[in-house]
Amino acid sequence: MAPLQNYHVLADEFFTNRPTADIAQDLLGKLLIYDSPAGQVGGYIVETEAYLGTEDPGAHAYQGKHGRANDPLYSEAGSIYIYAIRGFYAFDVVTQANNEPQGVLIRGLEPAIGESIMRHNRTRPGFELSNGPGKLMQALNIHDTKMNYQHFADSSIKIIQDYAKIPRQVAQSQRIGVRTAAEWTDHYRYFVSGNPYVSKTRKRDIDFATYGWKTN
DNA sequence: GACGAGATCCCCT
DNA sequence: GGGGATCTCGTCT
16 A cells, blocks of 8 residues: 555544443554654554553553553543563553543554565564564564654554454454453453464464455 | 573663 | 563474
């Protein structure tokens, strides 16, 4: 797909007034684009996780934890929260009202715009390009938290409502790397079933014909 | 492939 | 100093 100039950013209402788990599922198939210095890059969201704020033992804001690092989570819906994790960076969309620190982690991206730039940014073969939260940030060439607090309406990174794909089937699982006392209740990871850019996908589970999208 | 160890680096309501 | 919402590589099937 050629770089896009005309599109509509997802409205604030998309990111509030309903459960963050629903928002995480609805983000699957949406196009994320980034106007990077090297040109526009982007792809379809294929994997997300919902983090449910102060009551969620897996969340950064569990029990009201609030510091400089996770303060963006407390800002308005549709804002950007980037954080460092073991030498990598990961990307959240903030959901819900101010001071309600919930968000959705973007964990997998199927490249659609500027793939050659992305493969220059991260020289790993095949689906290893962007099948994980730290990997996709490398592919986008984002290596800092400077875009924290920015809102999609006026950021160089955004999620748009145009050109979205529809998953044939949304699967869910426990969140990755999250250890809580209630793992059996954790089903807040969502992904496009059969898509190869979903993290930890086994080759035999890939749907090579459709990548898990509805085709009609 | 599956698994596990080690790297790495920012943050510390 | 210790701990992550991770990734890579070596080792073993």
